[in-house]
Amino acid sequence: MSTAVAERPAGTSTPRGESAFRRIVSGNGMVTLLAVLLSLIISAVLIVLTDEDVQESAGYLLARPADALGAAWEAVSGAYAALFRGSILNYRADTAADMVRPLTETLTVATPLIIVSLGVAIAFRAGLFNIGAQGQFIFGAMFATWFGVHLDLPLGVHLLLVMTMAVLGGVLWGGVVGMLKAWTGAHEVILTIMLNYVAVNLLAYLLNTPVLRRAGTTNPVSEFLPATAMFPKLLGDGFRLHAGFLVALLATAFAWWLMSRSTLGFRLRAVGANPDAARTAGMSVKGTYVAAMALSGGLAGLAGMAHVSGTEGSLNTSVAGSFGFDAITVALLGRSHPVGVLFAGLLFGALRAGGVTMQTETGVPIDIVLVVQSMIVLFIAAPPLVRAIFRLPAPGGARARGTADPVTQPAVAGAAVTGAAGQAVAPSAQTQDAAVSATAAAAGEQDGDPHREKGQAL
């Protein structure tokens, strides 16, 4: 496809035949792809600049330029090859099991990330910026650990109970935010940030008391969960991949059904697009806020459980790592669409899993992975930048108007905002405008739902 596309003069006239091409290159999917590509290129530059061999040979660049170029190529290709070997397929391995092990690692790491990101994405689409996935994840993990360690139940029942309680824990912590927002008008960003602190410190406190601390130690770690409360391994004990991944797939399907097929999902999207219009249409905006945050928290809690009951086996003070915050990135990258989130989560899982191999085999610091991730967010948040770099045409206003859903995109449908609406996909705008005036809020939410075009296409 790329060659066929490449021959086209971009951004010129748009006769009828051009429209398909135009849709492809101006769509969000293309921007997403290019954002990933751009961040990999920028990271390659960083790898080159920080590589010791390159630095050394750059010192005599003029005398022997091939050295520096060779070193630069080696640094980048070596690092990215290791990233690939660590995340997809280890082509150097001796046995078939070792060859596919990296892929299973990617799926393992991606499991909690996908689930927690689905939660963040649902909140996004309801117009809520859930920064609190971290805290909700911790609550899920705490609930899962407590019910896992302190109860003695038969196989299956125990796991189901642990799963349910973890979801409840997340629902609790997320629902509180929804209720406070609905009934007091407090902003969910502030609430969730603050509740993250509460969750982190509560976890640290409980891990220093017999409630969660392992018997016979003064270290803040919990007892290991019994086998009955653990997800079964999918590929035997040699691999870390567990049934939690299937749960992640189910959660994705559930989120898709919820957002695209259910009444509640419709309400969530309607409120996300324009709360005032939704209220006028007879929907309970407050109730929808609570439902969105509860759903979001529930999924985050389930992710916490998947991490503890699937991968870690026990709880410690930093069990949540950066899952809750990575989730925001993944949700953005996935355009808040469940399937998009699934693939974005897999990509991030691959980056994390591959980063380990890259670090140990080539000495490239694992921080490069963070740079890749951060750059992706940057470019996703600024599609005009990506379009400018690759000379992509802006999405056409006519098409956006033609296909806009009058409920979720009244502004677009009503031609109030035309081509500009498609361009200004700046999710962070949501955090800034605190839903002060109705119009500003509506426009902000509009931008915060970068997925809408694709959603219509599907």
Added chain:
Amino acid sequence: MGIVSPSSERRRSLLLPAALLGASGLLLAGCGAPPAESGSSASGGSAAVTADAAAGSDNEDYKACIVSDQGGFDDRSFNQSSYEGLKAAEEAYGIETNEAESQDPGDFTPNVNSMVQADCDSVIGVGFLLGDAIRPIAEANPETHFLGVDVTDDGFSDNVKKLTYDTAQAAFLAGYAAAATTETGTVATYGGMEIPTVTIFMDGFAAGVEHYNETKGEDVKLLGWDREAKTGSFTGDFENQANGKTNTANFINEGADIVMPVAGPVGLGTIDAAKEANAAGKDVKVIWVDSDGYESTEAGDIMLTSVVKNMGQSVTDVLGQDVQGEFDSTPYVGTLENKGVKLAPFHDFEDEVSQETKDELKTLQEQIISGELTVDSEYSPTS
């Protein structure tokens, strides 16, 4: 990646300045002479660590690997010390090394696993949390040796050696010295996170103050740790220096003139607060931990002494033994006796600490080493 190739002229106009900028940088840097075609340079270690001469200096077939916890190798604390110990071993014994930093606990298992797969002869895991990650991997890989720095749990297989430190012993001396030196009759300590490797310092310090009060009939007050209740003052992390500063300022307001932060970089906040108080006419001193703060910080002029935890040395020592094929799984416990922990010199305060106190400290140290006196801390590692 020609997905779209726009008019090449416009692109060139964009790229040209950037290319010029890059090229000029390379030109400036690129005037050096190339090295001879052969030869490689080894990177050196930095810690002042002594090596085991018997291990020799040519062990290229031995590979030692290290996995940090989320602090990273530049944490000015135990990750860094252990890493420096490994680097010193690399230089002294000529071994190969490899390293992996962890960003969060989820990285521990993959990192340790990837080290095993990278054919490391020994894998050093730093931090108590690495214990849980090492346990199953060690069982599955009996040929690989594992070192667990600060790992206190039990139930490891025979190829795991725990490296722990009874810092309470040295902190006891520090507490005694502080109690003997204070002019206000109040000293203080606080921790970063509430974990045993932190509280053991505070507990030992408190025991030292208590011992001074008992033997001298004095009533020096300790802020920040209650031995009976096992509660104290913690900032909650090892990052936020502002919290350390606030904590210390509060202690100073309550009359403390010697403060021991057990919080890694957060302790730098204590130095700030102490300097500010001193500028306002007070005379506040600091007791550093882990390394000798007189050398590792830039506040030697207010550093009474330090409770030194010699992690680098012990890592180098154990690796030296392993290189010689003398690995055993008996836990290493750093004590005053084997100098795994010690009280640093008083440096600038050499004259302010009375000879009597110094003699008493010496006697106490001998008593602790001989077992006549035990620093009774529940956080002490068991061998």
